[in-house]
Amino acid sequence: MRLRLVLRVLLSLVATVVGCGIASAQAGTAATPSNLMRGAYGLERANNDLLHYTLDVRVDPAAKTIRGTVAIRFRMLQDGSRIQLDLTPALNIDSVKLRGKDLKFERAGTPFFVSFPKALKQGKTYEVTVAWSGQPKAVGRFGGMVYGTDPHGRPWIYTSCEDDGASIWWPNKDQWRDEPQEGVDMHVAVPTGLTAVSNGRLLGSRDVGGGYTRWDWRVTYPINNYDVSLNIGTYAHWSDKLVSQYGNVDMDFYVQPENLEKAHVQFAQAGPMLNVFEKYFGPYPFARDGYKLVEVPYAGMEHQSAVAYGNGFKNSYIRPDWTGVGISPRFDFIIIHESGHEWFGNSVSAADPADMWIQEGFCTYMEDVFVEAMYGHADAVRYIDSLRPKVRYQRPILQPRGANSDPPIDQYFKGALMLNTLRSAVKDDAKWFSTLHDVATHFAYKNIMTEELVAYMNQRLGRDYTPVFDAYLKYTAIPALELRYHDEVVGAAGNAAGTVDYRWDSPVANFNLPVRVGDPAHWTTVQPKVGEWQTTPGSRATFAVDTNDFFVRVVQDPSSEITAAAGKEPLPLAGWRLVWSDEFNAPDGAAIDAKKWNVEEGGNGFGNHELETYTNRRNNVEQRGGNLLITARREDFTGKDGIAKPYTSARVTTQGRFAQKYGRIEARMKLPEGGQGVWPAFWMLGEPTAEFKDWPGIGEIDIMEQIGKKPGTVHGTLHGPGYAGDSQLGVPFNLPEGKKFSDDWHVFAVEWEQAAIRFYVDGTLFGTETPADVPSGQKWVFDHPFFILFNLAIGGDWPGNPNATTKLPTTMQVDWVRVYEMQ
Numbered sequence: 001m002r003l004r005l006v007l008r009v010l011l012s013l014v015a016t017v018v019g020c021g022i023a024s025a026q027a028g029t030a031a032t033p034s035n036l037m038r039g040a041y042g043l044e045r046a047n048n049d050l051l052h053y054t055l056d057v058r059v060d061p062a063a064k065t066i067r068g069t070v071a072i073r074f075r076m077l078q079d080g081s082r083i084q085l086d087l088t089p090a091l092n093i094d095s096v097k098l099r100g101k102d103l104k105f106e107r108a109g110t111p112f113f114v115s116f117p118k119a120l121k122q123g124k125t126y127e128v129t130v131a132w133s134g135q136p137k138a139v140g141r142f143g144g145m146v147y148g149t150d151p152h153g154r155p156w157i158y159t160s161c162e163d164d165g166a167s168i169w170w171p172n173k174d175q176w177r178d179e180p181q182e183g184v185d186m187h188v189a190v191p192t193g194l195t196a197v198s199n200g201r202l203l204g205s206r207d208v209g210g211g212y213t214r215w216d217w218r219v220t221y222p223i224n225n226y227d228v229s230l231n232i233g234t235y236a237h238w239s240d241k242l243v244s245q246y247g248n249v250d251m252d253f254y255v256q257p258e259n260l261e262k263a264h265v266q267f268a269q270a271g272p273m274l275n276v277f278e279k280y281f282g283p284y285p286f287a288r289d290g291y292k293l294v295e296v297p298y299a300g301m302e303h304q305s306a307v308a309y310g311n312g313f314k315n316s317y318i319r320p321d322w323t324g325v326g327i328s329p330r331f332d333f334i335i336i337h338e339s340g341h342e343w344f345g346n347s348v349s350a351a352d353p354a355d356m357w358i359q360e361g362f363c364t365y366m367e368d369v370f371v372e373a374m375y376g377h378a379d380a381v382r383y384i385d386s387l388r389p390k391v392r393y394q395r396p397i398l399q400p401r402g403a404n405s406d407p408p409i410d411q412y413f414k415g416a417l418m419l420n421t422l423r424s425a426v427k428d429d430a431k432w433f434s435t436l437h438d439v440a441t442h443f444a445y446k447n448i449m450t451e452e453l454v455a456y457m458n459q460r461l462g463r464d465y466t467p468v469f470d471a472y473l474k475y476t477a478i479p480a481l482e483l484r485y486h487d488e489v490v491g492a493a494g495n496a497a498g499t500v501d502y503r504w505d506s507p508v509a510n511f512n513l514p515v516r517v518g519d520p521a522h523w524t525t526v527q528p529k530v531g532e533w534q535t536t537p538g539s540r541a542t543f544a545v546d547t548n549d550f551f552v553r554v555v556q557d558p559s560s561e562i563t564a565a566a567g568k569e570p571l572p573l574a575g576w577r578l579v580w581s582d583e584f585n586a587p588d589g590a591a592i593d594a595k596k597w598n599v600e601e602g603g604n605g606f607g608n609h610e611l612e613t614y615t616n617r618r619n620n621v622e623q624r625g626g627n628l629l630i631t632a633r634r635e636d637f638t639g640k641d642g643i644a645k646p647y648t649s650a651r652v653t654t655q656g657r658f659a660q661k662y663g664r665i666e667a668r669m670k671l672p673e674g675g676q677g678v679w680p681a682f683w684m685l686g687e688p689t690a691e692f693k694d695w696p697g698i699g700e701i702d703i704m705e706q707i708g709k710k711p712g713t714v715h716g717t718l719h720g721p722g723y724a725g726d727s728q729l730g731v732p733f734n735l736p737e738g739k740k741f742s743d744d745w746h747v748f749a750v751e752w753e754q755a756a757i758r759f760y761v762d763g764t765l766f767g768t769e770t771p772a773d774v775p776s777g778q779k780w781v782f783d784h785p786f787f788i789l790f791n792l793a794i795g796g797d798w799p800g801n802p803n804a805t806t807k808l809p810t811t812m813q814v815d816w817v818r819v820y821e822m823q
Contacts, residue, residue, distance in 0.1 A: 048080070052184065059188065072171075086110050087172075094133055095129075097130075132170070140163045144159065146297075156234075158231070158232070160303075168227055175225075176349065176633070178447070179223060179349070181222050184200070186200070192213045195233065196220070201220075221304070229303040229308065231254070231306070238252075244278060246278065246287070249290060251275075267293055270339065279373070311333065315332050324772065344359050352402065358448065360415060389758070389768035393766065394408050394409075421549070424550055425468070439460075453823060465512075467512050468511065480506070480553040482503050482505060483501065483545075483553050485543070517546070553762065579660070584628045589623070592617070595657065596657050596658065599621060601613075601616060609795070610649040611677075612793060620648050627729075631809050632647060632793075634802075649792045652790075654787045662822070663822065665817075665820075667749075667815075671706055674807050674810035675807055676800060677795050678802070683700065683703055685786060686786045687787065696721055697720070702717040702728075715733075720778065721781065722774070756770045757782060
């Protein structure tokens with residue numbers, strides 16, 4: 001690649017990424033030169049507007065090759081002598097022609113740049129034909145272009161390339177901003193006896209000789225490049241009609257012949273689903289082209305007018321109950337979700353992968369709209385709330401534009417929960433659903449960015465919700481409603497009364513979400529402000545926050561406001577009975593209570609290649625100031641086991657003193673500020689059982705683990721047979737950007753019952769694991785007593801070893817630890 005080409009593309013990229021206003025360090029995809037060029041909308045892309053593609057391809061299942069031509073018709077938006085197209089380096093470009101004459105082209109990884117002998121003129125239409133050939137390489141989540149066989153050994157070939165782009169198998173302008181406004185024609189030649197199913201309407205098929213049949217398809221609407229798809233195999237076909245208030249729509253179904261009977265039963269869900277979506281989001285967007293479900297050997301994909309289906313003709317998704325609340329088994333997730341993308345994804349499309357939440361967040365919310373329409377509001381509330389444990393809190397949803405960067409999975413669940421929160425804030429379902437309807441129709445067949453969507457919704461809803469969108473989309477953590485209680489007892493009956501202070505904690509200074517609080521039978525809507533306390537009547541015993549309808553955290557008595565003595569007496573928790581605790585109230589310098597705790601000693605690395613020796617010395621473990629202090633130090637030390645290590649610390653356990661089966665286990669802690677290589681943990685290990693004597697069979701519950709190089713993140717995880725180490729179950733929890741767990745006190749907890757373990761930080765549920773999450777064939781081992789551990793490790797396989805930036809000594813503080821049983 002020539003230096004001038006690199007410089008031109010990179011300068012274009014910088015302008016595009018900076019325009020997004022989000023730090024590039026948050027990107028989830030490596031900023032390789034190819035990704036930079038694919039993501040950027042530079043001059044050689046911006047100077048033209050796509051009009052139409054005509055693909056003419058021949059697919060050879062035996063040789064696993066593709067060859068063909070694509071005619072790319074476009075209109076010049078300004079004079080120019082070069083355009084950018086894209087094709088993976090794994091495939092050959094055989095020629096590029098304009099009016100039959102060869103053009104020069106220059107490859108730069110996936111992008112290639114076509115040069116014209118004379119400048120193309122603004123306003124004029126041109127058509128370039130690219131011939132290509134080769135063996136596509138399987139890449140991406142579903143394989144890209146895969147040459148496989150069905151269970152009966154027959155060829156089964158498909159394309160699915162949203163993540164990696166359509167340029168993995170055909171030459172095109174591979175970006176999201178510009179779609180061919182006049183559609184696509186597809187001519188697909190395959191061995192006779194196979195069927196080639198693609199997008200749009202089937203025009204016909206004909207024998208082209210040499211043992212091949214050509215199938216001709218036409219798309220008459222704009223279409224995303226990655227939606228253009230091939231499905232080649234042995235298919236049975238039947239047709240139906242969607243009876244619609246907007247005019248009937250042709251429906252076609254393609255499945256393997258052996259699955260025809262069960263497909264007729266399962267695909268009967270399609271019609272009622274489309275009727276629901278038409279009611280709330282307007283007419284089916286691709287009526288001229290029709291609607292198809294096409295069986296494929298992977299989970300599914302929202303290919304426009306040819307929805308790919310691979311859910312095994314059964315309800316739910318992945319597991320018998322995808323959401324864990326008994327609603328998913330009532331419908332086929334893939335039919336509902338992927339078909340919902342016909343409205344959000346295929347009709348209303350994001351102009352950049354960074355704005356992909358417009359597709360995935362809205363479509364996930366459409367699942368809940370479907371549930372409400374079919375089963376009622378109460379089930380819809382249960383369904384949307386079941387998505388909360390699926391939020392991972394890893395990165396902000398909005399990622400840098402122009403970098404071909406994949407947004408995090410939170411675009412699905414956090415995006416849907418945000419939309420449901422907005423519905424609750426609007427408090428006018430007629431206005432809310434008419435707004436969604438108008439969004440889907442106003443932006444139909446358009447590629448938009450978040451700012452355009454937000455501005456339109458603000459206008460339709462009659463209020464500026466930009467700060468709400470910003471808080472949920474541009475930051476990892478969700479807003480927190482902070483509460484302070486001022487209780488008193490009045491009246492002869494001793495009724496509790498008093499006041500509750502409330503305020504928002506959000507990095508968005510003008511965050512303006514109203515929220516319902518007070519008595520659940522008679523909610524009061526309040527408008528908290530960021531950082532400014534307001535007061536309403538209420539008491540700790542009766543005051544509630546509507547977290548079913550508002551996706552927010554609730555922080556009770558934020559610790560920065562609590563006096564030194566606060567939190568030392570266990571407060572009653574509704575529905576729970578305290579069975580064991582340690583408040584660490586011994587005199588300063590006292591040893592830990594030997595009736596409750598063991599202090600483990602040794603430096604054997606504990607299976608993790610840790611670098612410390614654990615001791616029982618007071619300068620590593622003591623009580624002081626009403627807290628347990630575990631301090632890690634940099635010092636050469638040889639323990640009683642004769643192992644010399646360069647660091648000391650402490651590890652305490654209740655093994656042989658106390659163990660618990662089921663309940664709520666919690667601790668109020670301030671984590672150390674040590675940095676790289678520091679590894680604090682609050683966790684539980686199972687007692688040996690008749691079946692399992694050792695880890696991981698005995699089970700491990702990590703209520704809180706942190707690695708020091710990520711000071712704003714903690715992890716809640718489970719380890720067991722077949723799901724230990726890197727295969728553990730669990731999720732992280734992230735504080736708002738810039739905040740650290742060492743800055744303040746936090747309460748870490750699990751609620752553990754027979755068939756679920758839920759993880760909490762400061763009362764916010766951030767993860768749930770159930771037996772359904774355990775890998776197939778493995779055992780859920782959280783059914784017997786577990787004992788408690790606190791330790792502060794240094795170094796090891798997960799956190800890495802300390803370096804020059806590590807701050808030692810450093811101390812982990814525990815205010816109290818409490819165990820409750822369900823009453």
